[in-house]
Amino acid sequence: LLTPSHPNIGVTSVKNVFISVLPEIEDQLNGTHIDKNKISIQYLYHH
Secondary structure, eight states: OEEEOOTTSOHHHHHHHHHHTHHHHHHHTTTOOOOGGGOOOEEEOOO
16 A cells, blocks of 8 residues: 655554454455455655
């Protein structure tokens, strides 16, 4: 997951929120299983 960078929100926080809504995302994808251990969060940095 690529997300815009934010000075007050760490990547870990973004990942935790994403994992907390994962069951809903899986339901919307017709029960697709998403492996939490393979989720990578990266900030997009503008140069």
